[in-house]
Amino acid sequence: MFISSGGGLLSRYYKQVMKRVKQDFYFYQLFHTSIPMDVNVAKAVDSFCPIVTAMPNYSGSKSFIKLTKEFLSNLP
DSSP, rough: OOOOSSSSHHHHHHHHHHHHHHHHHHGSOOSSOOOOHHHHHHHHTTTTTHHHSSSSSSHHHHHHHHHHHHHHHHHO
């Protein structure tokens, strides 16, 4: 799980990080869900409120919900 970015330096850095993650971890050790860059996530953090309750219909919020479901489905 990493934040995917829209372009520029962040995109290049993201690709480098993901390459390293894929080298250092097995496929089954990684989550499939990624969290997109979403300014609303930052706004929710600044207001000390979870994005899933503050702005549940935004892409960042939906991605965190999806990641949570993926995490819970992998529990024994």
